[in-house]
Amino acid sequence: MKIYEAIESGIPLLKSHEWEQDRLHISDLGVPCDGCPRQLWLRLHGAKERPLRLGELLMFDAGQRIHDRMVQALELGGLQVIDSEKPVSLDGLTGRYDVKLCDGSRTIIADFKTVRGAAFQYLVEPKPSNIAQVLGYTTAEDADGAAIIYIDREGQNGVRVFEIDRNDEEVYANVAKLKEIASGEMPPILKPILEQVERKQFITIYLKQPWNCDYCRYQDVSCDGALPPDLRGKEIAGRVKDGKYEPENDKYTAIVEGLLNV
Numbered sequence: 627m628k629i630y631e632a633i634e635s636g637i638p639l640l641k642s643h644e645w646e647q648d649r650l651h652i653s654d655l656g657v658p659c660d661g662c663p664r665q666l667w668l669r670l671h672g673a674k675e676r677p678l679r680l681g682e683l684l685m686f687d688a689g690q691r692i693h694d695r696m697v698q699a700l701e702l703g704g705l706q707v708i709d710s711e712k713p714v715s716l717d718g719l720t721g722r723y724d725v726k727l728c729d730g731s732r733t734i735i736a737d738f739k740t741v742r743g744a745a746f747q748y749l750v751e752p753k754p755s756n757i758a759q760v761l762g763y764t765t766a767e768d769a770d771g772a773a774i775i776y777i778d779r780e781g782q783n784g785v786r787v788f789e790i791d792r793n794d795e796e797v798y799a800n801v802a803k804l805k806e807i808a809s810g811e812m813p814p815i816l817k818p819i820l821e822q823v824e825r826k827q828f829i830t831i832y833l834k835q836p837w838n839c840d841y842c843r844y845q846d847v848s849c850d851g852a853l854p855p856d857l858r859g860k861e862i863a864g865r866v867k868d869g870k871y872e873p874e875n876d877k878y879t880a881i882v883e884g885l886l887n888v
């Protein structure tokens with residue numbers, strides 16, 4: 627019996643909300659903060675991308691189930707849930723917020739973010755891109771404020787909540803940046819990141835891709851990515867000793883020297 631094959635072909639057919647690739651969404655408001663403008667441009671222009679992997683589809687599905695349970699918990703816990711998953715629009719952008727809450731006096735748009743348990747230790751403040759998104763829904767829905775609810779996908783670290791003030795000015799500034807990306811030329815490929823680790827007598831140099839490329843479905847299909855495949859191994863590229871770069875691995879040298887400006 628072809629059980630694995632049935633799951634693999636059945637999971638993509640599970641019902642989820644329609645999502646138009648070729649238009650701007652309120653969730654894109656995070657792009658000017660830490661996203662890749664080229665990735666957005668490629669999506670809007672219908673570029674070819676790799677299909678979602680089974681693991682990615684399962685992760686999205688699990689995230690949706692956690693969201694649904696959280697809405698129930700908020701209601702059982704005494705907050706008024708005015709609406710959830712409601713479609714909204716803002717200055718030509720469309721989207722669907724997670725939940726609108728009321729505590730009797732103020733309305734809040736809350737966005738759920740499921741994250742890996744290991745990421746919780748670094749979660750001292752909300753990510754700027756997450757703030758930009760939830761503020762977009764808040765302006766669109768004319769709510770009093772916003773909240774981001776981070777949930778440990780694996781459970782053990784629980785939940786962390788950050789409340790955020792409404793900021794229409796920032797929202798419209800980001801909307802303008804998105805429209806500029808959408809109507810402009812294809813943005814450049816992101817630059818590789820030069821990581822410098824201080825040792826006792828020298829600095830070790832590593833080259834790595836921005837995280838955006840690691841997760842990007844256009845990489846190696848419609849975009850070359852920040853680094854070619856054979857340079858993505860996170861090996862030592864070289865060292866800086868007495869102010870001079872000493873290559874350890876020649877294949878990285880030209881890029882490192884360009885980034886170091888030597």
Ligand code: SF4
Nearest residue numbers: 662816839842849851
């Ligand atoms: S591969 Fe990297 S540079 Fe290219 S579109 Fe994706 S994230 Fe942007």
